Amino acid sequence: MSEKTVRVELDARSYPIHIGSGIWEQYLLPLTVGAEVALMVDDNVAAQPWFAALRTKLTVSAAKFVLLSVVAGEKTKNLSVFSQLCSELARAKISRRGKIIAVGGGVVGDLAGFVAASYLRGIALVQVPTSLLAAVDSSVGGKTGVNLPEGKNLVGAFCQPVAVIIDLDFLQTLPSRELAAGMAEVVKYGIIRDPEFFELVKNGAPRDLSRVIEKSVLIKAGVVANDEREETGLRAMLNFGHTIGHAIEQTTGYGQWLHGEAVSVGMIGAAWLSHRLVGLPLTVTREIYSALVANKLPVTISGLDFARLAPVIAMDKKSTGKSVNWVLCPELGRTTQNNKVPDEMLREAIEICAGRKAI
Numbered sequence: 001m002s003e004k005t006v007r008v009e010l011d012a013r014s015y016p017i018h019i020g021s022g023i024w025e026q027y028l029l030p031l032t033v034g035a036e037v038a039l040m041v042d043d044n045v046a047a048q049p050w051f052a053a054l055r056t057k058l059t060v061s062a063a064k065f066v067l068l069s070v071v072a073g074e075k076t077k078n079l080s081v082f083s084q085l086c087s088e089l090a091r092a093k094i095s096r097r098g099k100i101i102a103v104g105g106g107v108v109g110d111l112a113g114f115v116a117a118s119y120l121r122g123i124a125l126v127q128v129p130t131s132l133l134a135a136v137d138s139s140v141g142g143k144t145g146v147n148l149p150e151g152k153n154l155v156g157a158f159c160q161p162v163a164v165i166i167d168l169d170f171l172q173t174l175p176s177r178e179l180a181a182g183m184a185e186v187v188k189y190g191i192i193r194d195p196e197f198f199e200l201v202k203n204g205a206p207r208d209l210s211r212v213i214e215k216s217v218l219i220k221a222g223v224v225a226n227d228e229r230e231e232t233g234l235r236a237m238l239n240f241g242h243t244i245g246h247a248i249e250q251t252t253g254y255g256q257w258l259h260g261e262a263v264s265v266g267m268i269g270a271a272w273l274s275h276r277l278v279g280l281p282l283t284v285t286r287e288i289y290s291a292l293v294a295n296k297l298p299v300t301i302s303g304l305d306f307a308r309l310a311p312v313i314a315m316d317k318k319s320t321g322k323s324v325n326w327v328l329c330p331e332l333g334r335t336t337q338n339n340k341v342p343d344e345m346l347r348e349a350i351e352i353c354a355g356r357k358a359i
């Protein structure tokens with residue numbers, strides 16, 4: 001693949017997203033020469049064959065180096081681990097000039113980003129995503145944070161990275177479950193923003209991921225550049241499927257379902273609500289279902305029920321006052337927001353998500 005760079009245009013906080021194979025040294029090392037570097041990974045990343053070389057080269061290039069390693073998985077994204085990481089930085093005497101290099105999936109990126117936003121009131125962050133989901137979504141756009149027992153991502157900060165480096169070689173060894181989870185966000189971009197892109201990905205993940213990554217980050221960069229802090233309603237469209245998805249993650253215990261898997265089932269619920277409330281044709285609702293199946297994603301999770309999910313959905317951080325801000329899709333490529341989803345309709349959507357009712 002030829003190498004590509006997409007820019008997130010945010011005035012003084014603009015940054016490049018580099019995409020290509022074998023590119024990490026070219027873009028990462030210059031950012032670390034003579035710097036105070038905190039490399040943050042999880043134990044899966046630390047076990048990768050390329051990790052030793054990356055660590056050694058950063059150690060040589062940096063003036064000061066500390067490795068922050070966390071246990072892999074969503075359960076790690078909590079305030080206690082956040083606090084331990086800040087203490088490790090303090091003990092290593094990382095100053096305001098320090099840089100956190102987050103090499104990993106969404107959990108590492110979100111946690112590292114929140115540490116970067118908070119430690120000494122903010123130090124620089126470089127995102128090096130190693131999962132498809134992190135590459136196409138969580139490493140771009142500056143949302144960082146941790147989960148609370150009460151809900152997903154309820155504590156966090158906006159912290160734009162200084163660069164995102166997507167080295168496709170790091171994605172080569174992704175387990176198929178992780179790959180599928182990333183495709184959930186890719187399919188989402190097609191649904192909310194680009195019917196042609198939906199056509200391209202509706203039959204499954206292509207062998208060469210470069211095109212889907214580039215297109216996904218182009219869509220995300222465009223949305224973030226126009227509504228960085230989710231204030232105008234534009235960025236909220238990226239939450240399609242996430243209202244039910246987050247509630248699934250929380251009520252099933254963080255980590256049982258990968259974020260992308262929960263979002264896949266959440267998109268089934270959101271597509272159904274879109275059909276019932278804003279006129280998404282049933283044929284398209286079924287096409288969305290088939291696209292998620294073709295991408296090897298779960299479309300139902302048995303045991304989901306209204307009584308458990310509804311109170312968690314009501315806590316959703318996107319709630320405005322008393323009502324939840326639902327992102328719905330009246331037609332492929334377009335979204336609308338609705339804060340009046342009747343309980344009976346939500347109950348019906350959850351029956352579908354649980355597989356007790358057919359679409």
Ligand code: GLY
Nearest residue numbers: 137141143235238
């Ligand atoms: N993942 C949703 C967003 O970045 O806004």
